[in-house]
Amino acid sequence: MNVITRFAPSPTGYLHIGGARTAIFNYLFAKKHSGKYLVRIEDTDKKRSSEKAIKAIHKGLNWLKVNSEYKIIYQSQNFNSHIKVAYELLEKGFAYKCFLNSDELEKLRIKSRENGIPIKSPWRNKKEQGKNQNKEFVIRLKMPSNGTTTIDDIVQGKVTVKNEILDDMVILRSDNTPTYMLSSVVDDNNMKITHIIRGDDHFNNAFRQIQIIKYLDWNIPYYAHIPLIHGTDGTKLSKRHGATSLFDYHNLGYTSEAMFSYLLQLGWSTKNDQDYFMDRATKLFALEKVNKSPAKFDLKKLNHINAKILNNMNVNDVYKLVIDKFKLSLSNEEQKRFKSLLPELVKRVQVYTDLEDEFDWLFQKNFFCKDKNFQSQLQKHNLMLKEIGSRLQKCEWTIESIKNCLNQYILQNSLTFKVIGPILRMALTGKTNSPDLVSIIYELGCTITANRLNYEY
RNA sequence: GGUCCCUUCGUCUAAUGGUUAGGACUCAGCCCUUUCACGGCUGCAAUAGGGGUUCGAAUCCCCUAGGGAUCACCA
Numbered sequence A: 001m002n003v004i005t006r007f008a009p010s011p012t013g014y015l016h017i018g019g020a021r022t023a024i025f026n027y028l029f030a031k032k033h034s035g036k037y038l039v040r041i042e043d044t045d046k047k048r049s050s051e052k053a054i055k056a057i058h059k060g061l062n063w064l065k066v067n068s069e070y071k072i073i074y075q076s077q078n079f080n081s082h083i084k085v086a087y088e089l090l091e092k093g094f095a096y097k098c099f100l101n102s103d104e105l106e107k108l109r110i111k112s113r114e115n116g117i118p119i120k121s122p123w124r125n126k127k128e129q130g131k132n133q134n135k136e137f138v139i140r141l142k143m144p145s146n147g148t149t150t151i152d153d154i155v156q157g158k159v160t161v162k163n164e165i166l167d168d169m170v171i172l173r174s175d176n177t178p179t180y181m182l183s184s185v186v187d188d189n190n191m192k193i194t195h196i197i198r199g200d201d202h203f204n205n206a207f208r209q210i211q212i213i214k215y216l217d218w219n220i221p222y223y224a225h226i227p228l229i230h231g232t233d234g235t236k237l238s239k240r241h242g243a244t245s246l247f248d249y250h251n252l253g254y255t256s257e258a259m260f261s262y263l264l265q266l267g268w269s270t271k272n273d274q275d276y277f278m279d280r281a282t283k284l285f286a287l288e289k290v291n292k293s294p295a296k297f298d299l300k301k302l303n304h305i306n307a308k309i310l311n312n313m314n315v316n317d318v319y320k321l322v323i324d325k326f327k328l329s330l331s332n333e334e335q336k337r338f339k340s341l342l343p344e345l346v347k348r349v350q351v352y353t354d355l356e357d358e359f360d361w362l363f364q365k366n367f368f369c370k371d372k373n374f375q376s377q378l379q380k381h382n383l384m385l386k387e388i389g390s391r392l393q394k395c396e397w398t399i400e401s402i403k404n405c406l407n408q409y410i411l412q413n414s415l416t417f418k419v420i421g422p423i424l425r426m427a428l429t430g431k432t433n434s435p436d437l438v439s440i441i442y443e444l445g446c447t448i449t450a451n452r453l454n455y456e457y
Numbered sequence B: 001g002g003u004c005c006c007u008u009c010g011u012c013u014a015a016u017g018g019u020u021a022g023g024a025c026u027c028a029g030c031c032c033u034u035u036c037a038c039g040g041c042u043g044c045a046a047u048a049g050g051g052g053u054u055c056g057a058a059u060c061c062c063c064u065a066g067g068g069a070u071c072a073c074c075a
Helices: A019-030 A053-064 A074-089 A102-116 A181-189 A200-218 A246-251 A255-263 A280-284 A299-312 A315-328 A334-344 A351-362 A371-382 A381-391 A399-412 A417-429 A437-444 A448-452
Strands: A004-007 A036-041 A095-098 A140-142 A150-151 A157-162 A170-172 A195-199 A220-224
Touching: A004 A195, A004 A200, A019 A053, A019 A220, A019 A246, A019 A280, A036 A053, A036 A195, A053 A095, A053 A181, A053 A246, A053 A255, A074 A140, A074 A170, A074 A181, A074 A200, A102 A437, A140 A200, A150 A200, A150 A220, A170 A181, A181 A200, A195 A200, A195 A315, A200 A220, A246 A255, A255 A280, A255 A299, A280 A381, A299 A334, A315 A334, A315 A351, A334 A351, A334 A437, A371 A417, A381 A417, A381 A448, A399 A417, A399 A437, A417 A437, A417 A448, A437 A448
Parallel strands: A004 A036, A195 A220
Antiparallel strands: A095 A140, A140 A170, A150 A157
16 A cells, blocks of 8 residues: 555644654654655634744754655645535535524534534525525535444544434535535545544544545545643643643753654553664554553653763764754864763753753853852862962873872872862862863863962952 | 543553563662762562453453543634
8 A cells, every 4th residue: 555644733833742743653654654744734724823833833843854755735725625525515415504693503502512412403404595595604514313433443443433423513614614624534535645643632523524535435544543642640731731842842952853752652662662763663663553542741751861862962963952052152172172071961961951051161261160158168278279280280281191190199198089079170160060070171271270270269 | 411532660661361560761779980970780669449251361341430532613
């Protein structure tokens, strides 16, 4: 089979992480089967759609590297074909005009809900609309009233529903625009989508939409309704759970590789493999292995994956991420210093934006320790720092010599590294923890090191 | 409320009738160590509850409880 999948977001806001995961699944499934992966913007609701949102979605997809290589499809551009189908359904008797006004509809809705029956307009069985000819109407699909509908969903399994619970959904609005329920089905058919992979909040819709397909005798696609992502409290992920926009995670210092890997393993895995990167995932991905139950979004695990990825990345790539993020412009010397120290610094953060804390001592001219808590200690050991500083100035500038120089000082003064270490660290970095001191001294260079050790506190 | 779906350590999950129920994250402890990390090792911790079927059930069936999705001229 020639697999074709699609990711079909509605451009009403940013790309949220649930949508991002749906995109990943669609992308991977298509790649795995050497098929096509398409993106379709579902902008049937013009009032809620925006250009800005479309841009945000592309930005997100590009960042995650799951954008389509094919032409992006805009649903609104196919309106005419959708409308045509609505009238075709009407002509064939599978749909009907409904002239209910909003008050009448509201009453019907309340009644339906009380009785636990779906909405079916009284116009369903009226032969001709005669005097209503000029009134506003919607077109509703005439759902089968008996029998059952079964969908063999790749993720959810075989599910059967009684047709009597299906409501006569609106397929064409009174302003002559098609609804999502119609447009989506028509576009999927036109695009020859073979596998519809989407959030399971659409599962109920599938039983309604499939009726259109049956009436028109179109090919029924495979369905795979993947579970939603939940917040830590078990409810559908929303803003109160923290960032829900995919791109927020970029701004927070997560790599797209980490997001990809994490989102993918939220609901899918093979055996005990833990990290799935693009190339491996495309080989292994199988919809059948997707869990039916929703998974909770766990930032701690994301942090862990991100830290691991950051540490396995090429130094230049991490460097670039940080430079871009903070718009740093560094001298050659500073660049070299940063890159040399970066592998050690990265071990200490989970998101690369946390590296910002290191910028002061790394790049600030005339740096000195500003932390009040350490001032007295620095004053107390003023002489020691100066002595070490002057010894270092005479030292050949290699890691080995610097190390020897410090060791000599320790030996001659009957000290241990534990005694001088913390003081040196405060003077050089202003902090109580840092990478190895010898490397720091080496990378800072003789002049800067000496200046910092000679500072009068 | 109707309909549909779900339920294995706190979290993500493995185990498709036979395992001391495995791994990963988190947490705790230890080792390494000039600090903080990295890394390594060890530990805590689960089959929602109740009935069946079976020699044997996390796994199959039923009931209960809990959770979720959906019920628009939104998508």
